[in-house]
Amino acid sequence: MLAESLALSAVLFVIGVVGVLTRRNAIIIFMCVELMLNAVNLTFVAFSRVYGAAGQVFVVFVMTVAAAEAAVGLAIIIAIFRHRQTVNLQNINLMKG
Amino acid sequence: MSLPYPLLYLFVFYFFGVVAIASALTFVTRKSPVAAALWLVNTMFALSAEYVLLDAQFIGVMQVLVYAGAIMVVFLFVIMLLNLGHPSEIADQRGLWPRLAAGAIGLILIAEIMVIGGGKVAGKYQVPLGFAADQMQKYGAVGTVARPLFNEYLLAFELTSVLLLVAIAGAVVLGRRRDGRAG
Numbered sequence: 001m002l003a004e005s006l007a008l009s010a011v012l013f014v015i016g017v018v019g020v021l022t023r024r025n026a027i028i029i030f031m032c033v034e035l036m037l038n039a040v041n042l043t044f045v046a047f048s049r050v051y052g053a054a055g056q057v058f059v060v061f062v063m064t065v066a067a068a069e070a071a072v073g074l075a076i077i078i079a080i081f082r083h084r085q086t087v088n089l090q091n092i093n094l095m096k097g
Numbered sequence: 098m099s100l101p102y103p104l105l106y107l108f109v110f111y112f113f114g115v116v117a118i119a120s121a122l123t124f125v126t127r128k129s130p131v132a133a134a135l136w137l138v139n140t141m142f143a144l145s146a147e148y149v150l151l152d153a154q155f156i157g158v159m160q161v162l163v164y165a166g167a168i169m170v171v172f173l174f175v176i177m178l179l180n181l182g183h184p185s186e187i188a189d190q191r192g193l194w195p196r197l198a199a200g201a202i203g204l205i206l207i208a209e210i211m212v213i214g215g216g217k218v219a220g221k222y223q224v225p226l227g228f229a230a231d232q233m234q235k236y237g238a239v240g241t242v243a244r245p246l247f248n249e250y251l252l253a254f255e256l257t258s259v260l261l262l263v264a265i266a267g268a269v270v271l272g273r274r275r276d277g278r279a280g
Contacts, residue, residue, distance in 0.1 A: 007210065010207075011118055012117060013206075015124075017202060017206065018125060018199045021195055021202065027172065027176060028133050031133060031134060041144075046151055048153065049151055054245055056155070057242060057246045057250050059153075059159075061250075061253065061257060063159060065260065070172065071267075071268040074175045075268040081179050
């Protein structure tokens with residue numbers, strides 16, 4: 001089932017990439033990043049069946065980093081929303097050249 | 098395919114694969130952030146089923162507990178805290194050009210997958226067939242993950258705890274109001 005799992009993971013990753021590129025709501029972009037992390041996790045699990053359990057250990061690490069990233073990222077989004085009353089990235093262009 | 102899988106296994110595997118892809122597509126096309134978050138939860142449940150089918154029961158449970166249970170609840174909490182439930186002007190898509198660029202990048206990535214798809218995994222590092230199931234028999238679903246985690250990867254594990262501490266401190270600092278009042 002390795003090839004099938006990798007194909008599924010790749011399709012999910014592409015959907016996440018397309019979501020990041022097409023959406024403007026910061027929270028939805030964040031969720032697309034989570035979807036990409038999930039796709040990578042599926043790759044790790046599929047390979048861990050062939051190469052030993054280290055892949056599953058990495059999934060645990062990825063989940064921890066995802067949790068930390070969600071906590072900090074959402075705190076940033078709340079701070080931005082307090083400041084500008086929007087999470088639409090079209091209106092948050094301070095760093096745009 | 099390396100093993101002759103039973104038909105039911107294949108059916109369940111493909112079923113949850115289709116569910117995951119369909120939910121993910123629905124997720125990126127929803128206007129309302131709440132609906133999008135709930136479709137993402139659906140994707141994560143389908144992925145958890147795939148983990149169980151791939152002999153990673155512990156990871157499957159963690160997926161439901163941590164991702165669907167904790168991370169997505171934080172997302173929904175923030176969406177509702179910011180009162181973003183109205184899909185009116187908050188979640189619209191970008192213009193034509195970014196969409197075309199996204200479609201092109203998606204097609205390129207899928208083309209790459211098609212090209213690379215024919216490659217075989219390096220046989221040198223492969224564990225023998227049934228190794229994962231054997232480990233599972235010997236140490237159980239949790240022990241299979243816990244043994245390498247607390248032996249070879251102990252330092253990384255400890256560093257992860259530091260990362261979580263920093264994340265907690267960062268979230269608290271960022272979430273604080275500037276005028277000095279609490280919360």
